[in-house]
Amino acid sequence: xxxxxxxxxxxxxxxxxxxxxxxxxxxxxxxxxxxxxxxxxxxxxxxxxxxxxxxxxxxxxxxxxxxxxxxxxxxxxxxxxxxxxxxxxxxxxxxxxxxxxxxxxxxxxxxxxxxxxxxxxxxxxxxxxxxxxxxxxxxxxxxxxxxxxxxxxxxxxxxxxxxxxxxxxxxxxxxxxxxxxxxxxxxxxxxxxxxxxxxxxxxxxxxxxxxxxxxxxxxxxxxxxxxxxxxxxxxxxxxxxxxxxxxxxxxxxxxxxxxxxxxxxxxxxxxxxxxxxxxxxxxxxxxxxxxxxxxxxxxxxxxxxxxxxxxxxxxxxxxxxxxxxxxxxxxxxxxxxxxxxxxxxxxxxxxxxxxxxxxxxxxxxxxxxxxxxxxxxxxxxxxxxxxxxxxxxxxxxxxxxxxxxxxxxxxxxxxxxx
Amino acid sequence: xxxxxxxxxxxxxxxxxxxxxxxxxxxxxxxxxxxxxxxxxxxxxxxxxxxxxxxxxxxxxxxxxxxxxxxxxxxxxxxxxxxxxxxxxxxxxxxxxxxxxxxxxxxxxxxxxxxxxxxxxxxxxxxxxxxxxxxxxxxxxxxxxxxxxxxxxxxxxxxxxxxxxxxxxxxxxxxxxxxxxxxxxxxxxxxxx
Numbered sequence: 001x002x003x004x005x006x007x008x009x010x011x012x013x014x015x016x017x018x019x020x021x022x023x024x025x026x027x028x029x030x031x032x033x034x035x036x037x038x039x040x041x042x043x044x045x046x047x048x049x050x051x052x053x054x055x056x057x058x059x060x061x062x063x064x065x066x067x068x069x070x071x072x073x074x075x076x077x078x079x080x081x082x083x084x085x086x087x088x089x090x091x092x093x094x095x096x097x098x099x100x101x102x103x104x105x106x107x108x109x110x111x112x113x114x115x116x117x118x119x120x121x122x123x124x125x126x127x128x129x130x131x132x133x134x135x136x137x138x139x140x141x142x143x144x145x146x147x148x149x150x151x152x153x154x155x156x157x158x159x160x161x162x163x164x165x166x167x168x169x170x171x172x173x174x175x176x177x178x179x180x181x182x183x184x185x186x187x188x189x190x191x192x193x194x195x196x197x198x199x200x201x202x203x204x205x206x207x208x209x210x211x212x213x214x215x216x217x218x219x220x221x222x223x224x225x226x227x228x229x230x231x232x233x234x235x236x237x238x239x240x241x242x243x244x245x246x247x248x249x250x251x252x253x254x255x256x257x258x259x260x261x262x263x264x265x266x267x268x269x270x271x272x273x274x275x276x277x278x279x280x281x282x283x284x285x286x287x288x289x290x291x292x293x294x295x296x297x298x299x300x301x302x303x304x305x306x307x308x309x310x311x312x313x314x315x316x317x318x319x320x321x322x323x324x325x326x327x328x329x330x331x332x333x334x335x336x337x338x339x340x341x342x343x344x345x346x347x348x349x350x351x352x353x354x355x356x357x358x359x360x361x362x363x364x365x366x367x368x369x370x371x372x373x374x375x376x377x378x379x380x381x382x383x384x385x386x387x388x389x390x391x392x393x394x395x396x397x398x399x400x401x402x403x404x405x406x407x408x409x410x411x412x413x414x415x416x417x418x
Numbered sequence: 419x420x421x422x423x424x425x426x427x428x429x430x431x432x433x434x435x436x437x438x439x440x441x442x443x444x445x446x447x448x449x450x451x452x453x454x455x456x457x458x459x460x461x462x463x464x465x466x467x468x469x470x471x472x473x474x475x476x477x478x479x480x481x482x483x484x485x486x487x488x489x490x491x492x493x494x495x496x497x498x499x500x501x502x503x504x505x506x507x508x509x510x511x512x513x514x515x516x517x518x519x520x521x522x523x524x525x526x527x528x529x530x531x532x533x534x535x536x537x538x539x540x541x542x543x544x545x546x547x548x549x550x551x552x553x554x555x556x557x558x559x560x561x562x563x564x565x566x567x568x569x570x571x572x573x574x575x576x577x578x579x580x581x582x583x584x585x586x587x588x589x590x591x592x593x594x595x596x597x598x599x600x601x602x603x604x605x606x607x608x609x610x611x
Binding site for chain 2: 036038041053054055062063064065067068069072074076077080081112239240241242244253255260261347348349350351352354361363365367375376378380384385388389417418
């Protein structure tokens with residue numbers, strides 16, 4: 001009769017192999033005392049369904065490897081089997097902390113293939129969406145990272161503002177988390193009357209809160225001792241592992257897609273790109289704090305520059321017919337039916353469209369063969385590349401610092417597994 | 419902006435289009451690559467002429483690493499950022515295309531794409547020695563398309579379970595080809611040696 005412990009050992013694949021434990025090296029004082037631990041897939045320290053297996057020498061990680069794919073939903077396969085319009089909802093579930101950003105990037109990718117240009121108001125609205133998403137994403141990253149290291153109240157400061165931002169998003173599209181706000185060639189709805197004013201009021205409040213958060217933690221002795229010099233990933237390592245976004249900027253890579261390869265109207269707004277130089281957990285935290293401030297500036301500028309106007313392109317291929325036309329004319333009904341059942345053809349071609357997401361470079365590589373469904377829908381999520389860097393990042397660190405490192409690079413399982 | 423414009427139409431303002439900005443640079447780079455590698459470059463697709471948004475350089479698969487390394491280190495190129503590595507099932511005679519998206523992150527901020535055509539069962543040399551970050555991307559290509567990479571240190575499945583049969587992103591793999599496993603994927607202590 002097999003005991004429960006034996007069963008578990010066997011299911012973990014540790015049945016007969018005890019060799020990891022023994023080196024037979026007389027100088028190795030840790031001989032016979034190394035342990036393999038398994039963290040995740042469902043573990044409070046893991047952000048989402050991630051798994052890490054580490055060989056510990058005392059408390060130090062000697063070697064580790066990561067596993068993921070537990071929330072794999074075959075998005076790239078679905079992209080080849082759904083029409084371009086139907087795929088919008090799947091983009092929400094990529095990086096679910098900043099769903100709006102994925103919506104916008106996806107819409108831009110398809111519009112770029114079709115040569116459609118959306119009206120100015122839509123572009124400004126999309127920029128506000130992107131920046132709102134970035135603020136929300138950074139709040140959750142900063143907050144959760146602090147919670148993991150024992151600073152709970154810091155998290156609540158950010159969480160309150162985050163909820164208010166979600167309320168603003170709810171006014172836009174009716175959903176808080178899975179927004180699906182963009183359409184190819186336009187938006188689901190225009191922003192309601194007076195929405196810009198509410199956003200600006202929120203920006204003013206959030207500026208105070210982020211200042212408070214900054215003062216609360218940046219000079220905090222415990223926080224500094226826990227984060228400075230921990231999980232260092234320098235410039236060269238970042239380039240080796242294709243780090244992008246705030247994680248790369250924390251290591252001194254002076255690069256931001258919004259500034260260096262500007263899409264939308266990022267040329268017309270003023271903002272700074274914060275850079276740190278050490279690439280440790282503390283620098284990643286600092287860069288994110290500063291980026292929230294810059295994003296708030298961008299939102300305020302966008303609200304001022306946004307003018308009233310149409311939000312849909314005039315292009316009949318992608319424009320969803322108005323409801324009164326659908327209900328009152330036969331042509332409109334046929335158009336509506338064809339649009340939603342067959343979808344629109346995207347001309348042959350391929351394009352890799354990127355946008356600066358909250359975590360880094362979000363990219364959609366779409367290959368079209370002229371059909372209403374993509375031939376290949378590749379999604380480049382920054383989390384994949386960041387998670388890959390976790391193993392070299394935590395080698396030689398303490399197991400407790402692994403939690404800090406994981407929180408600071410902000411791995412989102414939805415984007416990782418796709 | 420009404421009508422049948424497609425990717426050939428430059429829409430540079432809001433989509434991060436770079437055609438006017440980088441046209442000369444790209445022409446120079448393509449000419450330099452052709453002069454340096456000659457027959458290795460099978461074909462080049464240029465934006466404005468073909469249906470692409472950046473130059474696409476088709477390289478013979480055995481030399482693809484030399485070309486990528488050259489493009490990474492050479493002055494005037496400096497494509498130091500491996501933005502993406504993936505594959506496409508083209509359903510034609512060389513069945514697959516392995517796609518490398520590169521980005522000149524410190525210098526010109528231009529993008530370029532390198533592709534190599536692979537038949538079913540053929541192997542591509544690994545990029546891990548140039549960019550260690552290509553490790554997982556190549557594992558994903560193996561997992562999803564069944565293209566093997568020569569010299570890859572750890573070519574296991576990545577998104578799918580180790581016990582999975584077939585390669586899901588191939589066009590002949592069914593949409594609902596579910597496979598269920600009663601136990602989690604076991605730990606492999608050998609990976610920790």
